Amino acid sequence: MSTPTPIYLDNNATTACDPKVVEAMLPYFTEQFGNASSMHSFGNKVGVALKAARAKVQKLLGAEHDSEIVFTSCGTESDSTAILSALKAQPERKEVITTVVEHPAVLSLCEQLEKEGYTIHRLKVDDKGRLNLDDYAKVLSDKVAVVSVMWANNETGTYFPVVEMAEMANAVGVLFHTDAVQAVGKIDINLAATKIDMLSVSGHKLHAPKGIGVLYVRRGVRFRPLLRGGHQERGRRAGTENAPSIIGLGVAAELAMEAMEHERTYVKALRDKLEAGILAVVPHAFVTGNPENRLPNTANIAFEYIEGEAILMLLNKQGIAASSGSACTSGSLEPSHVMRAMGIPYTAAHGTVRFSLSRYTTEEEIERVIAAVPPIVAQLRKLSPYWGENGPVADPAKAFDPAYA
Amino acid sequence: MWDYTEKVKEHFYNPRNTGPLDGANATGDVGSISCGDALRLMLKVDPVTEIIQDAHFQTFGCGSAIASSSALTEMVKGKTLDEAKQISNQDIADFLDGLPPEKMHCSVMGREALHAAIANYRGEEWSDDHEEGALVCKCFAVDSQMIEDTIRANKLSTVEEVTNYTKAGGGCSTCHEPIEEILTKVMAERGETFVPAGAKKAKPAVAEAAPAKLGTLARIRKIEEVIAAVRPTLLADRGDIELVDIEGKNILVNLTGACSGCQMEAATLAGIQTKMIEALGEFVRVVPAAKAQAHACASHAHGG
């Protein structure tokens, strides 16, 4: 059997570098290797290119000033910088508001802060992954140093109302940060028109290379750098600029703007087709998160009574790449914190599969996936002790009853 | 992606003996859907000879859970119940040319299902095994007895290993303290001291190396002595053993003759391994040199 052409539907994990991005970067490894800070022509050309890249990122984010763009090494660094800066700049404020479904880049940091004596308010979500803004209003006070809430969830694509939440924070004088790593490049963002103070971007989610990120810091927001040293990024992030990657990110930002309409219409239609195609033939499967309000590229489907890693392995055998919130794939033994936070029952939480598309995804690929999934699900259900002839066993807890459980 | 061996993948993609078994007279259910894996083992046992004539399984779980179940059904067929009872979780892992450490609990689940099925056949309460232990890990319902037995059988020495083998401690992690207490107790039985993973080494490096730890040469000599001691038994069975290499904790050997068949080999190696551990006072693994080779190749071929 020849290996089938691979289909990559794991773009929320990372994306392929756009060939135009790579092409734009290459000279900055060789001829244009200079240090932008140097007083000679080697450095000067790099400085000009960095300025152009900064302007492109500014445009993608709809930021008012290009000096609001701070290049970092990744989304995680941007998240850490934002939260720690807010705490350092306002030492009298000892509370942070976030949500239970953030990326570990925020959650793990908050866990650590908690150990160091800070109070962390983690907003809960409902069964569709939505926040209750009344809960939010209750904990918002002048004791809070920063609110950090993601724009779109990486597992389900579900949006949080960050524009509204930033206004609520602003009204009581609290800084607002959003991890927009999954949103930037996929949806229109116009920061100048919002009250968002800080926003994190990661290059590798929008067809730029890995290891480049951005922290947007609104003009006038009190800021304390994570890394001190040279005067790069106006002293807000020391360390010689990663010129090739910044330039690559500039090109990626430009390409993302061009593709935004395609993302909103075509990619979304493919995603909807994929979901509908699978759900039409696979019983006991459902979409997780909020289907009405989410990223155009993300489909997260829970397949009951089977386990995600097994699904991924069988998909992978057919050249299809996706990811799962199952415990087994992460080695963490517990299914994804996002699925548990939404109260997805264990019968389904272990069997969630995330398909995340990109502007390169084709209709033919989606059709192949729609054809591939149902037999895989059926095959695994046939092996499952929770599945009978034509459906789940009547009472899974009783039908399968280990002596010691 | 996990670095699964070819054999794990093969058993996952083409699982043997799946689905309900007609005429089954023994069933063992372990695990639960909330844990993320569950296994039902069904056996057809000859009432006169107690030989397992057929074995089937149904599994909810990841790739290695399905592969371990499939392997188990192949391993038990043709064995008497008493013989089957000797199969350890390590034997199941070995049959599959190894499992990633985080997946060892899949082989533990296999062994448990087997014991549950045998108890079921004999009309015994398998759950009795578990009554003594207090529940330690609430996330995965693992009790102290189970943790103790697994530490003892596999000579575990860290909380991480306990989690890999039993799942205990892999959820909220609030039970790491009681797990450390059990480790301290069981390791003391075998003359070792439990060292917490995060603990600063208080003693200076020189003092640390001192107690009981053998020098390289003494260690090799001890290993050779054990090999020499087991050879006569193997020779009597028309087999032989040869020391090939020592790579850290792995002692590579060549087994030849009658003992190089899969299951007998595993049993033989396990016996030699126990003797090695006793003689050296440290945990080592005795592995067939050929297999170690295959392992190395496999992990290069599909990393990442």
Ligand SMILES: Cc1ncc(COP(=O)(O)O)c(C=O)c1O
């Ligand atoms: C929502 C979210 N935040 C942060 C990150 C981390 O970004 P990076 O990998 O650039 O550190 C990711 C990427 O997985 C993400 O999805």
